[in-house]
Amino acid sequence: MRVAAGRYAPSLRSPWWRGAAALASGGLAVLVFPQPSLWWLAYVALVPLILLIRTAATPGRAVLDGWLGGTGCVIAVQQWLIPNLTVFVLPIGALLGLAWIPFGWLVRRLLGGTPGPGRAAAGVLLLPAAWLLGEVVRSWQYLGGPWGLLGASQWQVPPALRLASVGGVWLVSYLLVAVNTALAALIALPRARTVALAALLAVAVLVAEVWSLVPLPPRTGSVRIAIVQPGVISGPMARFDRGVRLTRQLVGHRPDLVVWGESSVGFDLSAHPGQAARLADLSRRVGADILVNVDAQRADRRGIYKASVLVGPHGPTGDRYDKMRLVPFGEYIPFRSVLGWATEVGRAAKVNRQRGTHQVIMNVGSFRIGPMISFETAFPDMSRHLAIRGAQVLVVQESVSTFQGSWAPAQQTSLAAVRAAETGRPMVDATLTGISAVYDAGGHQIGPRLGTTASTVRMYTVPLAGGRSVYVRSGDWMICAALGLLAVAGGYEVIRVVVMARRRRPRINSPASKAG
Structure with missing residues (x-):
């Protein structure tokens, strides 16, 4: 057959x-x-x-x-x-x-x-x-x-x-x-x-x-920033202790700033004065402020926030940034009353995090930083607004422990390079787990990355840059141009359809219409 x-x-x-x-x-x-x-x-x-x-x-x-x-x-x-x-x-x-x-x-x-x-x-x-x-x-x-x-x-x-x-x-x-x-x-x-x-x-x-x-942004100096990456460690206190031990290795190296990753502190420092005092002592010993990230229920019971908190020699300085843009399902479940069952079939958020309301510029010694947290580095407007407000270094704190072994860590850190190039500002990408990296004002990587298996501390000399990029000055003009093109094309299409319809419509007084 x-x-x-x-x-x-x-x-x-x-x-x-x-x-x-x-x-x-x-x-x-x-x-x-x-x-x-x-x-x-x-x-x-x-x-x-x-x-x-x-x-x-x-x-x-x-x-x-x-x-x-x-x-x-x-x-x-x-x-x-x-x-x-x-x-x-x-x-x-x-x-x-x-x-x-x-x-x-x-x-x-x-x-x-x-x-x-x-x-x-x-x-x-x-x-x-x-x-x-x-x-x-x-x-x-x-x-x-x-x-x-x-x-x-x-x-x-x-x-x-x-x-x-x-x-x-x-x-x-x-x-x-x-x-x-x-x-x-x-x-x-x-x-x-x-x-x-x-x-x-x-x-x-x-x-x-x-x-x-x-041209590339003009260089205006440099600062020394250390990244502390504890790696995958279970339990908030074990993570905290590991971060403290790694940071102690910086004593005598005189960094200008120490950055910990996202969720590096799993408790509200105001409710744990002993741990806040440990960080303050660490800041004095190292000789630099420490930017930690608190992921915990607020002492005033207003909910769980993820926050970048600056700690100096005398404790928390009062500079705090609460994460504004949360990951759907990862940090909150939309319409939880309807979709809450997602927690039963996947690793969706058990409890909704709360949102911050505004971005913050922090003064760190002689320079200013603009903090962001994890997912926020995907949004071009956030880094642009920080650059407009005077941030000299963009700092993002991340943790991709949920996605270790996937393509997520590499995708996440690549976004920092694009944000640096857009704004003409260096970006420090510090992870709790994942891939940590530093990029200069042109988006080019500085020094080695810290991979997903790293549990270490590393210092980077970060060149500062002056001026403002065209994107920072002009904003999302490309989006406006694209929408303008589509609007003109849409208008042309409507006119074309109307004209064609009129040409096809028989005239009332024409012989053909009378014969009909």
Whole structure:
């Protein structure tokens, strides 16, 4: 009995195979982020998805392909959250994937069929804007925050970091999608190859111009900052004791600041004066203030906060920053009365943390620091606001103990490099567990990292920088530009549809209408 060749071969004509291809094409983006960190793949990673969507038979199918591609991207990039989110991974991924619907519709509208140079040129401009719209929408903290932004994958690429100092991570994302769109046009649209080549050349020229015309921030001095990383230690007192022992090794080395990681102190210092006194004595011996991180119920019973607390030779100085942006399910459960059962099937937060209300600048000897806590380093606006307010060094305290062994630690620390480049301010990334690192004002790593298995203390000489980057001065202008492009295109589309409808409408006094 003969079987027809290819009878069981998958075909993109099948909605099921096509849907699977869209999910897989979107998930390909995970390879550009740490740990794989195949940053060069970002310049072609979206080409398969674009080529797939452009062949959709109907606008509805293109919208579905865009949604599935976005869903695959979100789930793949944040697959390390599965132990926490468990059954919520799929619905949350599908919800965030909705942000790719405009992208899917525009791909077919502008690149579907055999478009000429005009539509292809519009595609190179508008598809990156639609992608950026999706990144902005899902960056809302209550939807999970700006994790896995395409531009952040270029954290090790100096020209991309220089672009970030001009337009933030948003400009890098926009140009990456523009390159992917141009390459897709080059492959599939013979009539538009000149436009595609011109677009690629324009991106190359822009990057070269930014590299040559936008200088690195001028150096204004340096400070010595020590990172204390205890490693994975169970129990708040054992962690505290380990932090104290490691910090004692700094006696005689004269640091300007000592930084402990997130949740390094598991009790309210005001309710434990003996431990506060130990920290004060440690500060006197070392000769520097110590920035600890308290994760505990407040003595006034107002709830559990995560707080950066500065301790000096005489005890807590009064400088305190309460974490403002919390991790959904990790630090609180949205609508706990309805979704509280998530704690029974995963490692979701047993108790909601409380939010801080404002950012804080702390004076540490002769310089000023802007503290952030863990997840907050993903938000470009937070580090920008600290730079505007005069922070000379950005400090983030982290703990990724929940995700040891996953891709999360490497992804987390890579964000610090992008924030440093955007603001033109060095960033110190200190972890309780995870990967600790320090980046200069250009986003380049200073000294060695402390890996996920490290339990040690290390001193870094951190160069200070003056001036303000274009991004700090101008803000999210790239987002405004992208929304402006989409608004103009939307207006044009509405006018086109109205004009076409009027042309098709029969005139009342025409002979044809009378005969009817």
